[in-house]
Structures are given as C-alpha cells and as structure tokens.
Amino acid sequence: MTEPLRFAFSIRSPYAWIAAQRIVPRVHPDVPVEWVPLFPLPTFPNFGDLLPTKVRYIIEDLIRLAKFYDLPLGRPPAAEPDWAVPHAAFVAADEQGCGPAFVRALMDARWSRGEDVAGETALRRAAEASGADAAFVLAASADPARRDALTRAIQTRYDDEGIFGVPMFVLPDGARFWGHDRMAWALEHGFVRAAES
Numbered sequence: 001m002t003e004p005l006r007f008a009f010s011i012r013s014p015y016a017w018i019a020a021q022r023i024v025p026r027v028h029p030d031v032p033v034e035w036v037p038l039f040p041l042p043t044f045p046n047f048g049d050l051l052p053t054k055v056r057y058i059i060e061d062l063i064r065l066a067k068f069y070d071l072p073l074g075r076p077p078a079a080e081p082d083w084a085v086p087h088a089a090f091v092a093a094d095e096q097g098c099g100p101a102f103v104r105a106l107m108d109a110r111w112s113r114g115e116d117v118a119g120e121t122a123l124r125r126a127a128e129a130s131g132a133d134a135a136f137v138l139a140a141s142a143d144p145a146r147r148d149a150l151t152r153a154i155q156t157r158y159d160d161e162g163i164f165g166v167p168m169f170v171l172p173d174g175a176r177f178w179g180h181d182r183m184a185w186a187l188e189h190g191f192v193r194a195a196e197s
Contacts, residue, residue, distance in 0.1 A: 002170035004034040008157075010041055010166045011117055014062045014127070017107040017181045018102075019167035022069045023183050035099050037090055038154055038166050039083035065180070074114035081118030084147035089123050091150060092133040092140030098177050101130035125197065 007024055009016040027033055066073035087105055093102035105126035105185045109115040127134035140146050143171055157163040162176060170179045177183055 004032040005034050005169075005172070006034045006170035008036045008038045008166050008168040008170065010037065010083070011090070011103060011110060012080075012083055013038050013166045014058070014111055015065075016167040017111045018065055018069060019180055019183055020104055020107055021071060023180070024100075024166070033076045033091045033100070035090075035094065035103065036163065036170075037141055037150065038157065038163060038168075039087055041151060041158070042157060043155060044158065044164070071174075072112045074112050076110050076114050077116050081116060083118075084150060085118040086123065088143065088146045088150050089137045089141035090129070091146065092137045093127060093130055095189065096130035096132045096136070096181065098130040102126050102132055105129040142162075158184050161166040 005027060006095050007019075009020060011017075024033060042076050063073065065071075065114070090099055090103050090106070102145075103126075106122060107119050109122045109126060109141060110117045117123070117126075117143075122136045123138055126132075127137040163170065167178075167180060167181050169181055171177075
C-alpha cells in the first residue's frame with residue numbers, strides 16, 4: 001500500500017477550505033490522504049490578532065480565489081469560536097471513516113453559508129451529511145479530555161514535525177509544501193501523482 005500523504009487543514013482557514021475542495025481531490029486515487037487537524041494555539045509565536053491591512057488583503061484574495069474556483073462564498077461570523085470544538089468533532093467523525101466528508105461539509109457551512117461551525121446545528125448537519133453518528137460527534141466535540149488530547153497532538157506536530165500552518169501537504173519522506181500555491185505546485189510536479197508513472 002502507498003504511504004499516506006498528510007493534509008494539514010483547519011476549518012478556520014479559507015485557504016484550507018479551497019484546498020480541500022479543489023486540490024485534495026486531484027490526488028491520485030491510489031494515494032491515501034490522512035487529514036491532520038491544526039488550529040493556532042496560544043503557544044504559537046504567530047498567535048494573535050491579524051493586522052487590519054492583512055485582513056483586507058485576505059478578504060480581497062479570498063473573493064478572487066472563490067470566483068476563480070467557482071465556490072460560493074458567504075460571510076463567516078465575526079466572532080471566533082473555540083476551534084477545539086469543531087476539530088474534535090472531526091476526529092470523532094474520522095474515527096468512523098467519515099472525516100473528510102464531515103470536514104468538507106463543515107467548511108462549506110462556515111465559508112459558503114456563514115454558519116457557526118462550533119454550534120450544535122452545524123455540527124449535527126455535517127455529521128448527518130457525512131454519514132457519521134451525530135450523537136457521537138456532538139459528544140466528542142463537548143468532551144474536554146478529547147479537546148485537550150487534540151491540543152497536545154497539535155502542539156507535538158508543531159514542535160516535532162514542523163506542521164505550523166495550513167493548508168500543508170506532508171509527503172511520506174517528510175517534505176512539506178505549505179500554502180495554497182505550493183500544494184498545487186506539488187501536484188503539478190508529480191510529488192503526489194507518482195502512482196501514475
């Protein structure tokens with residue numbers, strides 16, 4: 001079996017949303033993809049509020065990219081949720097073999113429809129859309145022990161594996177490709193489609 005390609009993502013990131021919808025599906029079908037959740041922790045050096053000029057740029061850039069990829073773009077809630085909640089829900093859905101479908105549904109809820117993805121309604125709908133057990137997913141999202149374990153895993157990936165941002169492909173040999181443009185570059189240069197040759 002081919003070693004998995006790791007895809008570091010965050011439900012928080014519009015760039016990870018675009019990558020999940022338009023780049024990850026281009027991975028060769030013989031290459032398994034392991035979805036790796038990541039969200040910023042207070043211990044990360046770059047944690048904090050974004051500069052207003054950077055926020056304006058991201059909005060402009062996101063509008064361009066959504067139009068280019070023909071993705072419906074909504075306005076997400078202004079308030080940031082506790083990101084451990086939806087990512088812990090993903091882990092629970094992934095344990096049932098529904099992780100990628102669950103997170104795509106949840107990303108669409110945030111970025112296309114502007115929903116609160118840490119709220120019960122969005123989590124339940126994403127679970128149902130992906131075929132996951134909604135009760136199990138909701139219970140996992142509310143479990144402090146699960147959220148703490150996820151936070152520790154993210155810190156370990158950051159410290160030991162250099163997984164510091166999203167979207168990121170991590171190849172079996174450890175090579176990393178960070179950013180929407182780099183992921184597409186990796187695909188075009190055969191790093192992921194090697195199974196075709």
